[in-house]
Amino acid sequence: MQKVLHRSNALEKAYDISDFRKLGHQVVDMLADHLEEVQNNKEHPVLPYREPEDELAYWQKDFSSDTGVLDVLKNILNHSINVHHPRYIGHQVAVPALVSGLAGLMSDLLSNGTGVYEMGMASNAIEKIITDLMAKKIGYDTNTSGFLTSGGTLANLTALLAARKAKAPSSVWENGHKEKLAILVSEEAHYCIDRAARILGMGSKGIIKVPVDNHFKMDTSLLHAHYNRAVSEGFHVIALIGCACSTATGSYDDLHELANFAEKYNLWFHVDGAHGGAVVFSDQYKYLVDGISRADSVVIDFHKMLMTPSLNTGLIFKRSEDAYRTFEQQAQYLWDSQHSQEWYNSGKRTFECTKSMMAIKTYVILKTHGEEIFGENVDRLYQMASTFAGMITQRPNFELALMPEANIVNFRYTKTQEKDINTLNSKIRQALIRSGKFYIVQTRIQGNLYLRTTIMNPLTKESDLIALLDEIEKIASK
Ligand SMILES: *Cc1c(COP(=O)(O)O)cnc(C)c1O
Numbered sequence: 124m125q126k127v128l129h130r131s132n133a134l135e136k137a138y139d140i141s142d143f144r145k146l147g148h149q150v151v152d153m154l155a156d157h158l159e160e161v162q163n164n165k166e167h168p169v170l171p172y173r174e175p176e177d178e179l180a181y182w183q184k185d186f187s188s189d190t191g192v193l194d195v196l197k198n199i200l201n202h203s204i205n206v207h208h209p210r211y212i213g214h215q216v217a218v219p220a221l222v223s224g225l226a227g228l229m230s231d232l233l234s235n236g237t238g239v240y241e242m243g244m245a246s247n248a249i250e251k252i253i254t255d256l257m258a259k260k261i262g263y264d265t266n267t268s269g270f271l272t273s274g275g276t277l278a279n280l281t282a283l284l285a286a287r288k289a290k291a292p293s294s295v296w297e298n299g300h301k302e303k304l305a306i307l308v309s310e311e312a313h314y315c316i317d318r319a320a321r322i323l324g325m326g327s328k329g330i331i332k333v334p335v336d337n338h339f340k341m342d343t344s345l346l347h348a349h350y351n352r353a354v355s356e357g358f359h360v361i362a363l364i365g366c367a368c369s370t371a372t373g374s375y376d377d378l379h380e381l382a383n384f385a386e387k388y389n390l391w392f393h394v395d396g397a398h399g400g401a402v403v404f405s406d407q408y409k410y411l412v413d414g415i416s417r418a419d420s421v422v423i424d425f426h427k428m429l430m431t432p433s434l435n436t437g438l439i440f441k442r443s444e445d446a447y448r449t450f451e452q453q454a455q456y457l458w459d460s461q462h463s464q465e466w467y468n469s470g471k472r473t474f475e476c477t478k479s480m481m482a483i484k485t486y487v488i489l490k491t492h493g494e495e496i497f498g499e500n501v502d503r504l505y506q507m508a509s510t511f512a513g514m515i516t517q518r519p520n521f522e523l524a525l526m527p528e529a530n531i532v533n534f535r536y537t538k539t540q541e542k543d544i545n546t547l548n549s550k551i552r553q554a555l556i557r558s559g560k561f562y563i564v565q566t567r568i569q570g571n572l573y574l575r576t577t578i579m580n581p582l583t584k585e586s587d588l589i590a591l592l593d594e595i596e597k598i599a600s601k
Contacts (some may be wrong), residue, residue: 167205172557172559207582208580210590216579222492230480247371248467253485254445255267261439262416270437274424275436278422278437279319287304290361303328305361306320306360309333336375339371340377346384350384358416364376367395367400367411371567373527379413392418392419393422394420395419396412397436407505411528422437485509504581507524509527510585512534522537531577532576533566536595536596545572548565553584
């Protein structure tokens, strides 16, 4: 009996306001101290690397001990990669503007499901403002409609579902398809496009990969041949996908050329701008996506170059009705009317049912720092990447893979007696990661291994990049 009483007290305790207030202040102070250290002290590790088995053992031990929650949170900080560190130059994850993290705390506590209007009045209305702004920057007219969803992967899948609905026989949602459907995409496209097409039942043969030119852009002179071959093999090609930009090298496809081709053959034209579509916010760099407004659908991740915590992705349709047609089906308990176009019931258009209040995290950034902040971020990151590329070409021991169009810079160390440059560069990266001084990644370009950096942090300075190259020389000389 005693035990039962004790457990019900535990539930009361889970909602105790004074505990929350006290711990909340302590957590915010701890986070501020941590961020201050990470942003200002170059000696603080970017990534305090441990082997997976050691990390698991650490937490298994923690789980069976009586660590207090403040210590648990502190330990998580000390066992995690720090994207706010100016020497974080790795994967394409946004360095969140700090105010957006506070909106995230609110999103978690309010836990508005957002899919239906009543479960997210503010977040649905704010989502419309954010996606309308995105549509305006893309250059769409007023008959557009968009929504936010959890990640570029899901957004690209949703766009391809809409493409299938529009271009395959219209009964596809009811009856499936008997035709062999296919899409055309650059061989440099993100792997999630390949995955989405397989989920849609196209199989590997339905993913027609068009080779790239020596700037890693889709070679549009090969489009006709690939299209014609697919048709002669009995495929019904439904969509053409442009990369803006590609993930490995940051190369932008020629969107006007792609749009011309898609118009000619009545294909759905989708632009995967998960990373580089953010340039629509920059007066200086928006020329890179000239033609984007001719796309039927566009994906842009707010959690990549737009300073918002992950996951947070916009998917915008040129014609609003396409967004509503994708998932037309019965869900009586959610909506009174199945077929009406209600922007405020965002679940009518999203794959997700319950979704987080992601719009508010972006909104507070715009309200605090102004609409120009996104363009400034893109400009800073792209300029720094160009400066970094220049530095690499000045150093005789390094080779730049290609001049970057975006903030993705690939290079390798080439001064070695060893024949195996790939192994050397892989070892360099391992040593760099384990030192905790920098975080960079690697990729294969035409079979060769390159060190891959993406300048994501606007606080990364030239001096940090000089220090990176110096450190690589030091490691290589050992
Ligand atoms: C990152 C990326 C994706 C995947 O997006 P997630 O938000 O990570 O799911 C898709 N396409 C491109 C071009 C990307 O850069």
